[in-house]
Amino acid sequence: xxxxxxxxxxxxxxxxxxxxxxxxAAGAMLTYEVVxxxxxxxxxxxxAELSQLCLIWGTLLAMAWALDARxxxxxxxxxxxxxxxxxxxxxxxxxxxxxxxxxxVAWHGYAIFATSFARGRxxxxxxxxxxxxxxxxxxxxFGLLGVQALIEIGRALSGDYPRPREGGAE
Amino acid sequence: xSVVWILGALFALLLARVPVAFALGGLGLALLLLGGxxxxxxxxxxxxxxxxxxxxxxxxxxxxxxxxxxGGVGADLFAAVQAWxxxxxxxxxxxxxxxxxxxxxxxxxxxATAATIATVAIPxxxxxxxxxxxxxxxxxxxxxxxxxxxxxxxxxVYGFVTEESVIQLFLAGIGPGLALxxxxxxxxxxxxxxxxxxxxxxxxxxxxxxRASARAAPSLALAALIIGxxxxxxxxxxxxxxxxxxxxxxxxxxxxxxxxxxxxxxxxFDAMATTVAxxxxxxxxxxxxxxxxxxxxxxxxxVLIGQTIETPLAFILVVSVVLLVxxxxxxxxxxxxxxxxVLLPAAMGLGFxxxxxxxxxxxxxxxxxxxxxxxxxxxxxxxxxxxxxxxVARGVWPFLALMLGTVALLYALPDLAxxxxxxx
Numbered sequence: 001x002x003x004x005x006x007x008x009x010x011x012x013x014x015x016x017x018x019x020x021x022x023x024x025a026a027g028a029m030l031t032y033e034v035v036x037x038x039x040x041x042x043x044x045x046x047x048a049e050l051s052q053l054c055l056i057w058g059t060l061l062a063m064a065w066a067l068d069a070r071x072x073x074x075x076x077x078x079x080x081x082x083x084x085x086x087x088x089x090x091x092x093x094x095x096x097x098x099x100x101x102x103x104x105v106a107w108h109g110y111a112i113f114a115t116s117f118a119r120g121r122x123x124x125x126x127x128x129x130x131x132x133x134x135x136x137x138x139x140x141x142f143g144l145l146g147v148q149a150l151i152e153i154g155r156a157l158s159g160d161y162p163r164p165r166e167g168g169a170e
Numbered sequence: 171x172s173v174v175w176i177l178g179a180l181f182a183l184l185l186a187r188v189p190v191a192f193a194l195g196g197l198g199l200a201l202l203l204l205g206g207x208x209x210x211x212x213x214x215x216x217x218x219x220x221x222x223x224x225x226x227x228x229x230x231x232x233x234x235x236x237x238x239x240x241g242g243v244g245a246d247l248f249a250a251v252q253a254w255x256x257x258x259x260x261x262x263x264x265x266x267x268x269x270x271x272x273x274x275x276x277x278x279x280x281x282a283t284a285a286t287i288a289t290v291a292i293p294x295x296x297x298x299x300x301x302x303x304x305x306x307x308x309x310x311x312x313x314x315x316x317x318x319x320x321x322x323x324x325x326x327v328y329g330f331v332t333e334e335s336v337i338q339l340f341l342a343g344i345g346p347g348l349a350l351x352x353x354x355x356x357x358x359x360x361x362x363x364x365x366x367x368x369x370x371x372x373x374x375x376x377x378x379x380x381r382a383s384a385r386a387a388p389s390l391a392l393a394a395l396i397i398g399x400x401x402x403x404x405x406x407x408x409x410x411x412x413x414x415x416x417x418x419x420x421x422x423x424x425x426x427x428x429x430x431x432x433x434x435x436x437x438x439f440d441a442m443a444t445t446v447a448x449x450x451x452x453x454x455x456x457x458x459x460x461x462x463x464x465x466x467x468x469x470x471x472x473v474l475i476g477q478t479i480e481t482p483l484a485f486i487l488v489v490s491v492v493l494l495v496x497x498x499x500x501x502x503x504x505x506x507x508x509x510x511x512v513l514l515p516a517a518m519g520l521g522f523x524x525x526x527x528x529x530x531x532x533x534x535x536x537x538x539x540x541x542x543x544x545x546x547x548x549x550x551x552x553x554x555x556x557x558x559x560x561x562v563a564r565g566v567w568p569f570l571a572l573m574l575g576t577v578a579l580l581y582a583l584p585d586l587a588x589x590x591x592x593x594x
């Protein structure tokens with residue numbers, strides 16, 4: 001069990017690294033697009049679509065790691081005031097809610113993917129990629145997130161919950 | 171009265187520390203299921219959010235800011251500005267604000283702006299005998315220029331959820347940004363005049379000025395490239411972000427040679443983490459927004475506001491107070507995403523321009539970033555200066571007052587925002 005958890009942690013950490021590379025790659029493709037357009041008057045047909053694919057896959061694959069690393073944004077002001085016992089329970093309940101949400105989204109996301117896959121639906125854009133290529137990221141990402149949320153329930157109950165303010169956005 | 175219990179449930183989830191993204195998405199999904207609507211809308215909303223080309227600008231602007239931060243361009247920029255204005259009364263404080271303003275024209279994030287300039291400006295100012303609290307407040311507040319002066323991540327997000335033009339929002343931020351920056355400079359000079367005590371800095375020689383400016387030139391060129399490129403229509407905001415990222419790599423990696431591999435890795439990883447957090451909140455807000463629209467919540471609130479609040483002035487006053495109070499405990503971007511769909515229909519009903527309203531929201535977000543107990547910029551300054559939270563928080567009050575003054579000015583003079591995008 002401990003081995004499985006270590007392996008899972010390594011997996012989501014690796015996926016987060018891949019996400020970072022995908023975002024940087026999106027930057028490279030779009031820069032190439034602008035340079036090709038202005039200097040060689042040869043705009044690409046692939047840069048916009050492939051960079052979008054990087055954004056979709058990167059974000060969804062890194063979600064589970066962000067939960068593990070406590071990088072999702074949450075409102076700490078009130079929860080931080082609770083005594084330890086109560087704090088463990090609310091945190092576990094919060095993670096149970098995340099797990100339930102992930103399970104439902106993963107389930108319906110899989111249905112969308114499976115339909116597209118079976119019918120061979122495509123995006124109808126320049127590259128006309130198969131639609132399932134993006135849709136697959138939803139069940140995978142939310143599936144991983146659900147597993148991580150279940151792990152977080154155990155962490156919360158044992159007293160390992162996020163301390164005030166560890167990450168943030170803009 | 172579904173408005174009350176839906177908002178009640180949302181606040182309960184948020185205060186129980188369910189991450190904002192999943193609180194919004196989960197409640198939205200529950201509402202869809204309860205109302206007998208198709209739950210397929212939830213994964214579709216996630217996909218359609220991440221499929222937005224404009225949102226690609228978020229990771230790319232963050233990558234650029236982070237690369238510049240790790241490459242240490244803050245020091246060059248500050249040194250150059252200081253060489254020109256350092257000998258003025260309150261010169262270092264003025265240089266700090268000008269540096270924040272210039273970096274804001276490169277970066278779309280207030281955290282990156284505060285961190286980049288604070289790292290160099292805080293030690294320098296404290297060495298010269300500036301009052302600590304004033305220094306912390308100045309940097310926390312100056313950093314918020316990052317999201318008012320274009321580019322700006324909150325404006326990209328606002329433009330995305332309201333389907334307004336991000337370019338117009340960017341242009342509308344310039345006027346209020348310059349006004350706020352001037353206000354900060356006035357406060358800095360008044361502080362120097364009446365509370366002085368800081369050791370004056372001798373005027374730099376012309377050769378020093380030339381040398382310092384040359385070293386900061388790439389950063390200035392980058393700002394000009396981004397704003398000029400977007401304004402002239404040469405490239406979209408997303409492409410500008412990509413080019414900015416590439417250019418930041420050239421500047422710090424090849425020209426200044428200050429960027430290390432470790433620095434680059436950290437920059438990329440950190441940009442990724444922040445991007446994931448931001449984009450998922452937007453996706454969650456999209457699911458929530460779809461659900462509340464099906465329950466007709468924005469329309470109900472709009473009617474309610476129409477019945478109770480008669481004048482635009484009363485509306486803005488009430489909304490400002492609500493946002494200010496929410497900003498005490500809420501993370502700023504989440505606040506925009508929760509409140510915009512609820513408030514914008516009512517605001518437009520009262521005759522407000524959606525671009526103007528976006529700028530108003532951004533200034534209110536700036537306030538939220540520096541109001542304790544939860545204000546992201548306070549944490550940044552606390553971390554950079556290794557200061558006590560209380561000291562940082564007490565230093566921001568004069569600047570907060572100035573920001574609220576800017577809101578009043580923006581209300582009295584809407585053209586401060588709207589002149590550049592619509593009348594120039």
